[in-house]
Amino acid sequence: MEFVMAIAPIVIVGGIVVYVIERLKHKYNQGNLGKKKSKGAQNLLDSLIPIGMLFGCALGIISGMFLPIPSAFTVSLGAGIGYLFGFFAYEIYSKKGNNYS
Incomplete structure (x- = not known):
């Protein structure tokens, strides 16, 4: 069980990072990265x-204080989830007006 708790954040956050990097690479290759005026x-x-990563780390620290899960697990998982939410915010904000065409 301890081995799973040590490897799970690496696998989960690694999958999130690969997804975000591949999406950004795809947008870059198409020339669709968000540019504001x-x-x-x-x-x-x-x-x-x-x-997003900072907010995720903060939520991981706070949840690590109240949950019986090790802090290293909650902080690293919080950073990964914050990274994903930051990417989603990037996607939403880059599609709003005031862009270069």
């Missing part, structure tokens, strides 16, 4: 994935 909007767009 203003520098501030572009900076926000570029920082959505790291911000």
Whole structure:
């Protein structure tokens, strides 16, 4: 059981990272990466994935305090899930107006 708890976050987060990187690579190859006209909007767009990871880590730390699951498990899983949600926020925000065509 301890082995599964040690390997599970690596496998889950690794799958999330491969998915996000492949999606971004696909968008880059098609030329569909989000570009905003203003520098501030572009900076926000570029920082959505790291911000998602920070929020995921924070939620992992908080949940690790209250759940009987090891903190390393909750923090790493929280960062991976935050990475995925940051990517989804990137997708949504890049499709909104004020883009370059």
